[in-house]
Amino acid sequence: xxxxxxxxxxxxxxxxxxxxxxxxxxxxxxxxxxxxxxxxxxxxxxxxxxxxxxxxxxxxxxxxxxxxxxxxxxxxxxxxxxxxxxxxxxxxxxxxxxxxxxxxxxxxxxxxxxxxxxxxxxxxxxxxxxxxxxxxxxxxxxxxxxxxxxxxxxxxxxxxxxxxxxxxxxxxxxxxxxxxxxxxxxxxxxxxxxxxxxxxxxxxxxxxxxxxxxxxxxxxxxxxxxxxxxxxxxxxxxxxxxxxxxxxxxxxxxxxxxxxxxxxxxxxxxxxxxxxxxxxxxxxxxxxxxxxxxxxxxxxxxxxxxxxxxxxxxxxxxxxxxxxxxxxxxxxxxxxxxxxxxxxxxxxxxxxxxxxxxxxxxxxxxxxxxxxxxxxxxxxxxxxxxxxxxxxxxxxxxxxxxxxxxxxxxxxxxxxxxxxxxxxxxxxxxxxxxxxxxxxxxxxxxxxxxxxxxxxxxxxxxxxxxxxxxxxxxxxxxxxxxxxxxxxxxxxxxxxxxx
Numbered sequence: 001x002x003x004x005x006x007x008x009x010x011x012x013x014x015x016x017x018x019x020x021x022x023x024x025x026x027x028x029x030x031x032x033x034x035x036x037x038x039x040x041x042x043x044x045x046x047x048x049x050x051x052x053x054x055x056x057x058x059x060x061x062x063x064x065x066x067x068x069x070x071x072x073x074x075x076x077x078x079x080x081x082x083x084x085x086x087x088x089x090x091x092x093x094x095x096x097x098x099x100x101x102x103x104x105x106x107x108x109x110x111x112x113x114x115x116x117x118x119x120x121x122x123x124x125x126x127x128x129x130x131x132x133x134x135x136x137x138x139x140x141x142x143x144x145x146x147x148x149x150x151x152x153x154x155x156x157x158x159x160x161x162x163x164x165x166x167x168x169x170x171x172x173x174x175x176x177x178x179x180x181x182x183x184x185x186x187x188x189x190x191x192x193x194x195x196x197x198x199x200x201x202x203x204x205x206x207x208x209x210x211x212x213x214x215x216x217x218x219x220x221x222x223x224x225x226x227x228x229x230x231x232x233x234x235x236x237x238x239x240x241x242x243x244x245x246x247x248x249x250x251x252x253x254x255x256x257x258x259x260x261x262x263x264x265x266x267x268x269x270x271x272x273x274x275x276x277x278x279x280x281x282x283x284x285x286x287x288x289x290x291x292x293x294x295x296x297x298x299x300x301x302x303x304x305x306x307x308x309x310x311x312x313x314x315x316x317x318x319x320x321x322x323x324x325x326x327x328x329x330x331x332x333x334x335x336x337x338x339x340x341x342x343x344x345x346x347x348x349x350x351x352x353x354x355x356x357x358x359x360x361x362x363x364x365x366x367x368x369x370x371x372x373x374x375x376x377x378x379x380x381x382x383x384x385x386x387x388x389x390x391x392x393x394x395x396x397x398x399x400x401x402x403x404x405x406x407x408x409x410x411x412x413x414x415x416x417x418x419x420x421x422x423x424x425x426x427x428x429x430x431x432x433x434x435x436x437x438x439x440x441x442x443x444x445x446x447x448x449x450x451x452x453x454x455x456x457x458x459x460x461x462x463x464x465x466x467x468x469x470x471x472x473x474x475x476x477x478x479x480x481x482x483x484x485x486x487x488x489x490x491x492x493x494x495x496x497x498x499x
Contacts (some may be wrong), residue, residue: 011080014041014064021070026077035090038083039071074096137252138486141262142479144247149240149475167471171463175232179459184221184451185444193217193440208466218447219289222454226285230278236466237274240474241267258486265485269478273470280465299448304349388406 013022024030026037041061043052058080065071065078076082147153148163161169196213244266252259293299 008081013039021068023070023074026074036088037077038086039074039078040080040083059237134258134486135483137258138479138483141247141252142482145244145473145478148243148247149471152421161244167236170235170239171466174230174235176459178228179225179455182224182455184448185457188217188221188447190440193443194436197436197439197443214443214446215292217443218292218450221447221451222288225288225458226282226454227279229458231287232462233274233277233281233466233470236470237270240270240422240470244270262482262486265482269481270470270474273474277341277466277469280464280469284458284461284465288457292450294450296450296453298449298453300445 018023022037022039026039028036041057041064043054043057047057061079065075071078144153151164151169153163193213196217200212200216244263246260252262
């Protein structure tokens with residue numbers, strides 16, 4: 001580190017030991033300095049007690065240096081008068097070096113202050129003058145706000161996004177991108193879907209995939225879109241508040257009370273646009289949840305879902321080894337009694353010319369299925385997958401027509417009592433069967449397909465709702481509302497406007 005050491009002062013030369021002097025120090029031979037050394041003789045404590053004057057001390061100092069031959073030729077470096085002269089020279093040189101830059105800075109500051117003073121205008125004492133000044137400030141402020149939101153600001157930044165560009169970034173790069181990264185089946189396990197399907201069937205076994213669990217699960221996933229949509233509206237509101245703060249002009253610095261009141265008015269005005277935006281977003285989510293439109297042209301549909309689900313099941317089991325039948329017998333060589341209970345058949349239906357994939361049933365059940373001629377014209381949509389309780393009415397009637405007539409007393413005498421274990425308070429479905437795996441796969445495909453439709457609708461509708469209620473509608477009434485509120489504020493005691 002370099003020190004700019006100007007000068008060193010050597011005090012009390014008169015009390016140095018005999019045979020010693022400070023000549024080499026004054027000449028700079030010991031420690032050289034850029035401005036050299038100055039030697040002085042101070043008053044002693046005795047001189048101070050005797051009230052010896054400074055004038056007498058200076059005369060005594062001069063006599064001391066004249067009486068010491070060793071200091072001959074060093075008159076310009078000895079004595080308080082030489083010290084004062086040297087310091088004065090240093091000060092003058094420093095002023096000459098600093099003065100040009102100081103003068104330039106003062107001139108620039110004067111020009112800046114003059115411009116600021118001119119921008120304030122004349123002193124406003126009357127109501128009319130205050131109204132004209134306020135109208136001028138408000139018109140400039142509203143114009144600057146609208147220009148920044150619409151991207152027409154003349155002082156546009158080239159280093160970062162600002163104004164309306166940030167609003168577009170929030171819509172496309174934050175809101176839309178975040179929704180696209182969400183898994184439609186996030187938070188739903190296969191057990192959850194299987195449990196929902198079994199709960200929807202009630203005490204009966206399901207012949208088809210019930211429609212109720214699909215609607216319940218898809219509504220649950222649609223409801224998750226509400227929070228990010230409301231958060232997007234809040235982001236746009238915060239961005240508009242930031243834009244309003246950037247539009248504060250120099251004229252408003254003159255009136256701090258007016259500026260504070262303007263911040264409050266603008267915040268309340270934008271808040272009035274945020275509330276209907278959030279309400280509209282909530283209505284859009286509720287509309288999507290209230291009506292599940294399975295007839296949408298982009299919906300995957302029943303036949304395609306069945307085809308894809310069976311394809312997934314086959315792909316997952318293509319590498320599994322073929323298991324042998326019980327007791328090492330081939331399936332075709334099993335006894336007739338076991339073959340009738342364990343063999344399975346594949347029921348296929350024509351779906352618009354495409355055979356539906358495997359639906360596994362016991363052979364005994366297949367023989368009992370009545371054949372009708374009305375099935376030839378059946379088409380598979382969402383209703384062909386989801387069953388109805390009407391299909392089981394005939395079975396229910398046949399069961400109710402068989403009364404139980406065996407006496408209970410004969411049973412008690414013939415057999416010992418068999419006690420059943422009470423069901424646990426929390427029941428979980430048993431291991432997943434092949435049929436249930438297909439049902440789960442179909443439900444997942446339908447969930448993903450319909451969720452993607454709703455997500456695209458929300459990605460398009462939410463920015464439109466926010467732009468309408470919070471941005472465009474507010475901008476069209478921004479100038480009138482701000483002017484009305486602040487002109488009303490002007491009719492209160494206004495002496496503080498000039499403070």
